[in-house]
Amino acid sequence: MSTATPLAGGTPGTAEAPPTRTVPQAPEAPFTERYLLSPDMIADPYGHLDALRAHAPVHWSPMHHAWLVTGYDQVMRCLRDPAVSADRVRPLMDAVPQGAREDAERAFGILSRWMVFNDPPQHRRLRQVFQEAFAARAVARYRAFTEKATRAVLARKAVPGRGGDLMADVAKPLPALVFARWLGVPRTDAAAFWYWNARVADLVLGTAQEESEYRASLQALVSLEDYLAGLVAERRAEPADDLISQVLKEGRVGESVSEEEFVGMLTQMAFAGGETTSNLIANTVLALHSRPGQLAAVREDPGLAQGAVEETLRLDGPSKMSIRTTVRDLDLDGRTLRAGDRIFLVTAAANRDPARFPDPGRFDVRRTGATHLGFGFGAHFCIGAALARLVAVAAVGTLVRDHPGLTLTDPGALTWQPSLLNRSLTALPVRY
Template identity: 40%
Template sequence: MNLTETTDAARPTAGLAPSHDLAASHDLAADLLTPEARRDPYPFYARMRRESPVHRSAQGIWYLTRYADVEAALGDLRLSNDRDRMTRAYVAQGGNLKAFSRIADRLGHVMTNTDPPDHARLRKLANRAFTARRVEALRDGIQRIVDQLIDRAVEAGPAMDLIEAVASPLPTSVVCELFGIPPEDHPRVKSWFRCFGRLTEDIGKFEEAIDQFDEYLAHLVRRRRADPGDDLISALVATQAHDDRLTDSELLSTCFVLITAGDETTTHLIGNGTLALLRHPDQLARLREDPALIRGAVEELARYDTVTQAIVRVVAEDLEIGGRMLREGELVYLFLAATNRDPDRFEDPDRLDLTRPGNRHLSFGNGPHFCLGGPLAKLQAEVAIGTLVRRLPELRLADGAALDWRPNPLQRRLTALPLTY
C-alpha cells in the first residue's frame, strides 16, 4: 500500500495503456510502459514535460508532469479523490467494474477515498491519535529493530538482499508495535501485508487477505474497547468515544489504512534511497563523514527516486490546467516523480545532493491529502539508512547484481537489492 493517501487497491492503472495524444504525433504515454522506462522513467518524464506537460490520451486520461501544475492540482477540490467518482471514471475508460468495485467496497469510505467534508472529519480523528510526539517516541524502538535485522543479516553471511533482510520486515515490525499487535500474530500480519503489496499480481489473494485482516482488526478493536492499552488502536477507540459521527465501519477503515499504508512505501524508500547512495559514492562519503546530514539526506533521497511515482484523481468540475480544459468525469494522473525532477523548481534536478536547500518535493503529496504517515516513513528511513552507512562501511552492490523493478508504473519498487559488505 502507498504511504501517500492513495492505495493501490483503489487506484486504476489501465489509463496507462498505450494511447495517442490528441496534440502530439508520438505516443508519449506508451513510452512509460517500455522496459527502458521501467528501469529509468526520469528521461521519459523530462520529454513529457517538454513536449506535452498536460497530456491527454485517446481514452481521455490526463498526465500532469510539471511541478506547478501538480502542486496546484493536489490542493484543488475540483479534482476529486472520492471512491464513487473514481469507480464511475474507471468504468467510463474501460476498466473492469466487477474487480474494481469489489476492491473499493472492501476499503470503505476511508479518508484516503473521500473528499471534504468527510475527509476533514476522518482526518481529524487520525490526527488526534497519530501525533508527532507518538511518532518520535518510536525512534529508540525503530533503532532496536534495525540493529536486530542487521545483526541477523551479518550473521547469515557477507551478502544480503536489503529488501528481504531489512527494508521489508522493518515497517511491518514497527507498525505491529505501534498498534499493539501481539508478537505471536506478527507472522500472520506480515503474510497479509505481502498480499496487499501484490494486488496487481493476484486480486483473488488480495481480497482473501482483506477479508481475513478486516476480521482480525475487528477483533482487536473489541479487545481494546474492553481493555485499552498504550497503542494507536486504543487511541483511535478513545477518540471515537468523543465523536459520535464516527461509525464502527469508519473506525475499522481508518485502522486499516493507518496500519497498511506505509508498509510498501517505507520499504522502497529505504531500498531506492540506499541504491541511490551506492550509485553516488561522493554523496555516500559525505553522509559517512557527517551522519547529522541524515534527515536532509532522506528528503533528497525521497525526491531523487520517488516511490509513489503517480497518484490518481478524477475531475469533479471542469477546470483548465496549462491551457487545456479537463472535463468532469475524466481521470488525471499526477506524476509526483516527474515534478521532483522539474528544472523549473529544482536546480540541476537530476543530481543527487544530500544538502539540497529548499527541498519542497511532492513525494508525500500536498494539500488536504498530504500524507499523514510521511513522518513515520522518513523516521524509519533515517534510522535504517543511517545505521547501514555507519555499521557497514564496505557496503556495496553485489557483483553482477541484476536490478529489476516491479511492473507497476505508478510505483517505483525494486524486486530485490543484492548487497555485499
C-alpha cells in the same frame, strides 16, 4: 506511509474504461508517446518524463486514456483544486474480472472508507480521528523502539562478509516490526497480518491480474478488517500502548466517526505503512551506494541521513504518481479537462522540474529550498510521513554508520516491480 500513499490505487496492465469524450486541442509539436508500463519505462522512466514535461506539462495521452500532469506548479494546482477528486473506488472495482465480482461487494465497501479515496469534507472528518496519533511529537515516542529494532534486524541479517538481499533482509522486515508494534499487532499474529497486507497491495496497486489473484486479494482485505475489528474490541476492553488504544481514548470513535469507519481506516493504515517505507529504505541505500561522494558525506556527518531520505523522496521515491478524476470541467495550463477525465499526477516528474529545483537531476543530501511532493501535498499529504521518515532514517543511518563495508553486488542487473504507481525494487543484492 502514503497513504500517499503513500497510497492511491492504479491498475497496471488493465486500462480503466475512460468516458467517451472528444479532446479538441491545438496542434502540438511531434512527441513520441511511450507506454509507462513498458519494461524500459519501468526500469528508468525519468528521461521520458523529463521530455514529456518539457513538451507539455499537461498532456492528453490516448495511450493511457488520461491526462499526464508532469509540471510542479500544475500538479500542485490539481492537489489543491476541489474539481480534482481522489475517489477511485469505482474504477478499481471496474477492473475486477466478472467472475470475481461476487466476492467484491464487502471489500470495496471497506475501500470506500479509506480516507485516501475520499474528498473533503468527508476526508477531513475521517483524517481528524488520526491527527494527534500521527503528529511528529507522538511518533517520536517510537524512536527508541525503532532504533532498537533496527539494530536487532541488522544483527541477525547484515553479517559482515555475508551476501544477501537488502530488501528481504532489512527493508521489508524492519517497517513490518515497527508498524505492527505501533498498531498493536501481537508478534504471534504478524505472519497472517503481513500476508493479508501483501494481498491487499496486489489489489490496490494493480498487481493482481488473474481472477484467482483478485479473489485472494478481496478475501485478504475482508480478513484484515475482521482481524482489526477484533483487535479494536480487545483494546476497548484492555487498552495498551498503541495507536488503536490512543485513538479510542480520545473519544472520537463513535462520535465523529463510526466504529465501522474506524476499522476501515485501520486497514488503510496497515496496508500503507510497510510498503512505502520499505521502498524508501531500499531506494535510499541504492542512491547513496551509487554515489560515493554522497555516501562519504553521510558517513562524515550522520545527521545527513535525513537529507539522503528526503532527496530520495524527491529524486527516486517510492511513489511515482497518484491517480485522480475531474468532477467538473477544469482549465489547467490552457487545456480543458472535462468532467470525468482521468488524471495522472506524475510527482516523479514534478519533483524534477527545473523551474522549481536547481540542477534537478543531481542527488544532493544537503539540498534545501523547494518542498518536494514525495509524500503529496495539502489535504492528502501522507498522514504517516513522520513515522515513515523515522524508520527510514534509522535504517539508513545505522547501515551507513555500522556497515562501512556494505557494497552493491550487481547494480547493473537490478529490476523493478511493474507498477504505474510504485517505484519498488524486486531485490537489492548486497554484500554486508
